Amino acid sequence: MDSIAELRARLRDFAQERDWGRFHTPKxxxxxxxxxxxxxxxxxxxxxxxxxxxxxxxxxxxxxxxxEAADVLLYLVQFAEASGIDLVEAAHAKIDRNESRYPAHLAxxxxxxxxxxxxxxxx
Amino acid sequence: MDSIAELRARLRDFAQERDWGRFHTPKxxxxxxxxxxxxxxxxxxxxxxxxxxxxxxxxxxxxxxxxEAADVLLYLVQFAEASGIDLVEAAHAKIDRNESRYPAHLAxxxxxxxxxxxxxxxx
Amino acid sequence: MDSIAELRARLRDFAQERDWGRFHTPKxxxxxxxxxxxxxxxxxxxxxxxxxxxxxxxxxxxxxxxxEAADVLLYLVQFAEASGIDLVEAAHAKIDRNESRYPAHLAxxxxxxxxxxxxxxxx
Amino acid sequence: MDSIAELRARLRDFAQERDWGRFHTPKxxxxxxxxxxxxxxxxxxxxxxxxxxxxxxxxxxxxxxxxEAADVLLYLVQFAEASGIDLVEAAHAKIDRNESRYPAHLAxxxxxxxxxxxxxxxx
Numbered sequence: 001m002d003s004i005a006e007l008r009a010r011l012r013d014f015a016q017e018r019d020w021g022r023f024h025t026p027k028x029x030x031x032x033x034x035x036x037x038x039x040x041x042x043x044x045x046x047x048x049x050x051x052x053x054x055x056x057x058x059x060x061x062x063x064x065x066x067x068e069a070a071d072v073l074l075y076l077v078q079f080a081e082a083s084g085i086d087l088v089e090a091a092h093a094k095i096d097r098n099e100s101r102y103p104a105h106l107a108x109x110x111x112x113x114x115x116x117x118x119x120x121x122x123x
Numbered sequence: 124m125d126s127i128a129e130l131r132a133r134l135r136d137f138a139q140e141r142d143w144g145r146f147h148t149p150k151x152x153x154x155x156x157x158x159x160x161x162x163x164x165x166x167x168x169x170x171x172x173x174x175x176x177x178x179x180x181x182x183x184x185x186x187x188x189x190x191e192a193a194d195v196l197l198y199l200v201q202f203a204e205a206s207g208i209d210l211v212e213a214a215h216a217k218i219d220r221n222e223s224r225y226p227a228h229l230a231x232x233x234x235x236x237x238x239x240x241x242x243x244x245x246x
Numbered sequence: 247m248d249s250i251a252e253l254r255a256r257l258r259d260f261a262q263e264r265d266w267g268r269f270h271t272p273k274x275x276x277x278x279x280x281x282x283x284x285x286x287x288x289x290x291x292x293x294x295x296x297x298x299x300x301x302x303x304x305x306x307x308x309x310x311x312x313x314e315a316a317d318v319l320l321y322l323v324q325f326a327e328a329s330g331i332d333l334v335e336a337a338h339a340k341i342d343r344n345e346s347r348y349p350a351h352l353a354x355x356x357x358x359x360x361x362x363x364x365x366x367x368x369x
Numbered sequence: 370m371d372s373i374a375e376l377r378a379r380l381r382d383f384a385q386e387r388d389w390g391r392f393h394t395p396k397x398x399x400x401x402x403x404x405x406x407x408x409x410x411x412x413x414x415x416x417x418x419x420x421x422x423x424x425x426x427x428x429x430x431x432x433x434x435x436x437e438a439a440d441v442l443l444y445l446v447q448f449a450e451a452s453g454i455d456l457v458e459a460a461h462a463k464i465d466r467n468e469s470r471y472p473a474h475l476a477x478x479x480x481x482x483x484x485x486x487x488x489x490x491x492x
Binding site for chain 3: 371372373374376379380383386387388389394395396399400402403406407409410412413416418421425431434435436438439440441442443445448449452453454455456457459460461462463464467468471473476477
Binding site for chain 1: 125127133134137143150164172175185193194195196203209211213214217221230
């Protein structure tokens with residue numbers, strides 16, 4: 001079974017068994033997603049790249065990041081479900097668009113490109 | 124092919140062809156993810172639940188939410204890749220934990236439960 | 247003494263006495279700010295407007311929101327300091343611009359306006 | 370006049386003249402604040418600390434950061450107003466608490482301290 005479909009099914013059962021569906025509006029789930037993205041970023045805010053790499057190698061940081069990344073995914077899947085959005089289809093459509101917007105031969109990591117990158121490639 | 128695995132492969136190629144891998148550190152990708160979660164939430168901030176439902180039915184809002192939800196997923200997949208995290212495994216582990224923490228027969232949507240819910244179920 | 251200036255002075259001393267200035271780069275402080283905004287939003291995610299009003303009246307929610315709003319302000323002041331930004335001047339400049347962009351006689355809360363409001367007035 | 374009080378007064382008039390007060394619930398304003406924090410972070414996500422410093426010195430990045438930092442402050446002031454929170458008092462109370470939690474002679478930036486700092490000082 002596909003991984004996203006399987007998570008969606010488990011989450012649907014989980015919420016249904018607890019009668020939590022009524023809290024799960026698109027707006028509330030977007031807030032929950034944003035809150036979890038905040039927790040993820042809080043794990044990294046005082047660490048430079050070397051400290052992040054060390055923390056990932058030692059395991060303690062990795063476990064926390066796994067936990068927060070999982071939360072983001074779980075709320076994202078539930079947000080898509082509540083909004084009638086096909087997440088995987090939307091993601092492929094976005095990559096398609098990015099391939100047009102950023103042709104590989106032009107976007108190849110030049111200094112000029114870096115200047116543009118204050119706006120994210122996917123934005 | 125599994126949906127997450129397929130997105131991961133496409134994103135890896137996309138970044139490689141543009142030499143953008145050097146920007147894709149865990150810290151930078153967590154920031155990008157958080158920025159996209161912010162864009163998602165900005166789409167919903169002035170709308171009440173009825174306006175959200177109307178906007179989803181009419182299509183214009185839905186397209187924007189698909190776009191932002193896709194961005195969140197794409198950065199999340201890349202964050203997990205850069206951090207050596209198995210996103211799907213972490214998500215199942217999290218649901219397992221939540222099933223222990225919130226037994227269905229106790230958590231069944233009571234008024235008392237709502238009071239607790241200032242902290243998200245998954246937090 | 248002006249309130250922002252006073253907070254800035256206290257925070258500068260606080261960081262200096264602990265030698266934490268080296269963690270306080272613009273990038274790290276923007277992450278910390280975003281993490282705190284996430285904590286603020288997490289307090290409200292499962293509550294409808296009535297439950298928020300009740301929670302604010304009873305005091306428990308209010309204390310948590312005061313705490314999170316304070317964190318956002320403290321990191322924002324430190325971010326501005328680290329970036330050489332005059333926060334109050336920037337805020338007045340932004341209100342000036344918004345007054346031009348949203349003339350009161352045109353923007354007066356019509357249904358048409360509401361449709362535009364998927365993008366925030368200040369965005 | 371105090372800077373925060375002055376911004377609060379201008380924002381109150383601004384919203385009143387446009388009849389936007391009805392959108393300005395604590396929940397909606399917390400979302401708007403979070404969205405703006407996301408825009409701020411998006412400005413910095415692909416830049417390393419050197420690139421941030423260069424961008425601040427040249428001015429183009431600085432203008433964008435001023436703009437986003439101003440948006441965060443404006444929504445924070447409005448959030449506090451809508452929630453009946455005294456932002457400056459809450460901020461001083463938070464610094465007081467942090468002074469107890471992180472005594473200067475113990476917290477003085479050691480390597481051990483850095484390990485703790487995955488959680489932000491103010492969290």
